[in-house]
Amino acid sequence: MNLFVIIKAMIIKCDLLIKNGKVVLPNKIENVDIAVKDEKIILIGLNLNVEANEIVDASGKIVVPGAIDAHTHLAMSYKTTFSADDYFTGTRAALCGGTTSIIDYPCQTKGVSIKETLKPRFEMCQKDACADYSFHCAITDFNDGEILNEMDEACENGITSYKGYMVYKKEGMMLSDQMISTLLKRTKEVGAILNLHAENYEMLEERCQKYLKEGKTSPWYHYMSRPESVAAEADKRAIRLATNLKAPLYLVHMSDKEGLEAAIQAKQAGFDIKIETCPHYLEFTNEVYKRVDGINFVCSPPMKNKESQDALWKALNDGYIDTIATDHCPFKKEEKLWGKDDFTKTPNGCAGIENMYPYMLSKANEGKTTFETVVKVCSYNPAKIFGCKNKGSIEIGKDADIVIFDPNKDFVISVKNMHSNYDYTIWEGHKCHGYIDSTYLRGKLVFKDGKFLGKRGSGKFIKRTRYNRG
Ligand code: DUC
Ligand code: ZN
Ligand code: ZN
DSSP, X not given: OOHHHHHHHHSOEEEEEEEEEEEEOSXXXXXXXXXXXXXXXXXXXXXXXXXXXEEEEOTTOEEEEOEEEEEEOTTOEETTEEOSOOHHHHHHHHHHTTEEEEEEOOBOOTTOOHHHHHHHHHHHHHHHOSSXXXXXXXXXXXXXXXXXHHHHHHHHTTXXXXXXXXXXXXXXXXXXXXXXXXXXHHHHHHTOEEEEEOOOHHHHHHHHHHHHHTTOOSTHHHHHHSOHHHHHHHHHHHHHHHHHHTOOEEEOSOOOHHHHHHHHHHHHTTXXXXXXXXXXXXXXXXXXXXXXXXXXXXXXXXXOOHHHHHHHHHXXXXXXXOEEOOOBOXXXXXXXXXXTTOGGGSOXXXXXXXXXXXXXXXXXXXXXXXXXXXXXXXXXXXXXXXXXXXXXXXXXXXXXXXXXXXXXXXXXXXXXGOOSSOSOXXXXXXXXEEEEEEEEETTEEEEEXXXXXXXXXXXXXXXXXXXXXX
């Protein structure tokens, strides 16, 4: 064999080569090529000399890892209905918005084990999920201690995070402070992390009753019954409970300045407090509840004042926000209207799964934050915190979950160009400066030029590693 033949034989063959893009790597942005084979990133470098079945020219585009939405409520049962997106439409929409993995929140019914809670969810996802998926399990009852015993085995099986609600008492979901402390202790012991929804139930319930008695029934009173102070009290209590035990705590959907500041202080004092916020708190304020379509924005916690919103943006850019996730939980218009004469009857939740990454990336494109920050909070950090060891960055050996973002493509969000199963969106009319060009899930093209190209049931379960033990 002559030298030419030997060198030719050594040239690596790969499935996909993404060339000439500006790639957001873990600690820098570089113009490099990415080679993908068998669902994994196998090479990253300048002018890679590889053969590829498919070559994509990403000149002028920004290449980022697929986002991980660590907070969704798909097929969530509520009274006589379900949240509008199931695991098919929800994960289809996710992929179309550059989110390649989700971590959903099944909720335990009292008396039921973790395994039994998750079983139907696994079945639904195996059949329906188009994106990769995992679950946090919301705990409502210890079943005489069985749940606590079961947690170690559940962690072994990849379920390494749990959730507690400090609200939803009437729905049987609220935990006492004692139960929260027990869960904080147990999650720390087994190498899991506890996620808390922090609002003060007694404070908000008293306000709800007062407003209803006074005939104040509009969506504005949803906000008024759960204002900044109601979230702040619970945020601070949750932080106290966790720091007291030196246990890790993940505060979901942080929305208020006072709670945020308390969490930042605890972080600065060396405690392991993680902060999640959502795009809707960064974009909207409580003013939305005065709009004619204010009812559509009813979610808990509600959007807060401008001061809180500014504090969230500052904390994001100062590096204190750990993750951004959506709390995706849309309901149909008709269902939202259950609350038209009584705000407490409105199903809580808004859409976001397809909007998070385009919104955040376009904010980076506009200079309100940086691409590195967006990648950190939407991909790298959720992967690290929740033990998705093959996800979260463009690195050799990771899953080839790759998004190509076109900074020059403007896009106006409308219910008509989304891929969910809802019939309105709070993001209607929002202009994104730059948009997702294409999404790859483990090297497969699943979204391009506005079209979903993925496959129902092709999402894989993400068996997560224990907290900080990955
Ligand atoms: N809040 C919402 O708005 N929806 C789902 C659950 C929650 O806590
Ligand atoms: Zn919540
Ligand atoms: Zn939620």
